[in-house]
Amino acid sequence: MIRTGIYNLRQFNPAALKDVFGKEKNISIEVYSQLNQVYDSQLKEGYAEIVLNRFNSSNNVIKRTYRNRFNSFDDMVIEIIQNLEISSPRIHDMAISDGRASYYFLEKIQNHFHDVEYHASDLIISYTIHKKKSESSSYIVTDDNLNIIEITVPPFVWNYARKEGKLYFLNNLLKAYFKRKFYKLIIGKQLKFRKTLPVVDYGFKSLLDKSDKNKLLNYNIFEKSHYQYNVIRAMNILHFGYFNPEQLNAVLDNVYESLLPDGILIEGSNEDVGSPVEGAVYRKTCTGFELIISSDKPSRISDIVLNYNKS
Ligand SMILES: C[S@@+](CC[C@H](N)C(=O)[O-])C[C@H]1O[C@@H](n2cnc3c(N)ncnc32)[C@H](O)[C@@H]1O
Structure with a gap:
């Protein structure tokens, strides 16, 4: 079985957020930065919540909080x-x-x-997006210590603190393969384009x-x-x-x-x-x-x- 991910705001509609088996798709944290194109503030907040809830970082920090709390x-x-x-x-x-x-x-x-x-x-x-060139569609997301948190190679998005599930063996194979590949690229300083992504x-x-x-x-x-x-x-x-x-x-x-x-x-x-x-x-x-x-x-x-x- 195979499951693709969401890496573009245009794909962001409720029907597309789960795969055919009802399992949540991974959403790239890059989508968070695209939310400035959503003008309805309630909708934006709802989308932001969904993106953040599916973005786990290496030490499993998930960002959940509330307005007007105290x-x-x-x-x-x-x-x-x-x-x-x-x-x-x-x-x-x-x-x-x-x-x-x-x-x-x-x-x-x-x-x-x-x-x-x-x-x-x-x-x-804030995280860093690393790509070969600004126009490349594939990228990795790391923390300050270059720990790989996410890799997006359209149509896939892998979050390295989230499990794909045993049945998704193709996803698991690709996930491991791309981690090795991008690790070499980042160590070899071949991902020259960098963008800071404040969350x-x-x-x-x-x-x-x-x-x-x-x-x-x-x-x-x-x-x-x-x-x-x-x-x-x-x-x-x-x-x-x-x-x-x-x-x-x-x-x-x-x-x-x-x-x-x-x-x-x-x-x-x-x-x-x-x-x-x-x-x-x-x-x-x-x-x-x-x-x-x-x-x-x-x-x-x-x-x-x-x-x-x-x-
Ligand atoms: C329960 S939230 C509180 C967020 C906000 N201050 C509030 O009151 O809603 C706890 C926050 O602490 C952060 N945190 C946990 N351990 C931390 C550490 N060692 N250094 C800095 N922040 C940490 C988490 O990332 C999380 O955002």
């Missing part, structure tokens, strides 16, 4: 930033997924402060593009940051569902080091859109962090943050 918490936090008289905030918003949950925060920040520098990051927020929400990207001080970064929270900030925001990432206390302390080391004196850490987690945020805002001190304000439901990790000791 608006009242964000309102509280922005008031704090104003009260602290941080006139030109330098902000790092970490682990933003595709930015939908950060839209409200960034829009408000931009309305309140004229001189803001905002860095938005996630483990992988972020269109609305969020248009807010970012308002200032050339804003940046999108691939950033792992377990690594040292190259920048210094006076505000670090980390939503729905610093909790025990993801990390144990030791790992949380390791992340706090990096947060502490990349905060300027008196800089603040904003962290919180919630469940469904608009559900109460269990979060808090802390200030960097000489030895660790002190609490500035807690939301109605206390942070899940406040003990860890408040007991953190810069050693």
Whole structure:
């Protein structure tokens, strides 16, 4: 059995998204960049969701998040930033997924402060497409470490973190063959055309593009940051569902080091859109962090943050 993939927006109609056996076809992440041709914003969002749900990356990061996820918490936090008289905030918003949950925060920040520098990051927020020439129809998609995430050779699309299924033996053979072939080409530097493919929400990207001080970064929270900030925001990432206390302390080391004196850490987690945020805002001190304000439901990790000791 054989299954083709979807690599062009023109193929994107509900009937074409599954094969004759009802199995989902792979969709190239390149289609995400073609969504700027869809003008109906609801349709665009629906398409984006489908593309992202079928795009698994090497460490199985799938980008799922929601708009308006913590608006009242964000309102509280922005008031704090104003009260602290941080006139030109330098902000790092970490682990933003595709930015939908950060839209409200960034829009408000931009309305309140004229001189803001905002860095938005996630483990992988942009990928690279490599081709022989710009007009080539075949390409590979890698992360920054040249791990192959996807190969598209029309009419096929293979995602290397997704399984084709045992019955699709031809797909599996071709998938392995093209991986070897493209690996040689990339190592031999024969894929000279490169394009960066940011995988972020269109609305969020248009807010970012308002200032050339804003940046999108691939950033792992377990690594040292190259920048210094006076505000670090980390939503729905610093909790025990993801990390144990030791790992949380390791992340706090990096947060502490990349905060300027008196800089603040904003962290919180919630469940469904608009559900109460269990979060808090802390200030960097000489030895660790002190609490500035807690939301109605206390942070899940406040003990860890408040007991953190810069050693
Ligand atoms: C549950 S989502 C939260 C997204 C968004 N902040 C929100 O609140 O909806 C968690 C995000 O953390 C990212 N992530 C997981 N491990 C990470 C790491 N080590 N460094 C940076 N980001 C990471 C994932 O890629 C994912 O986008």
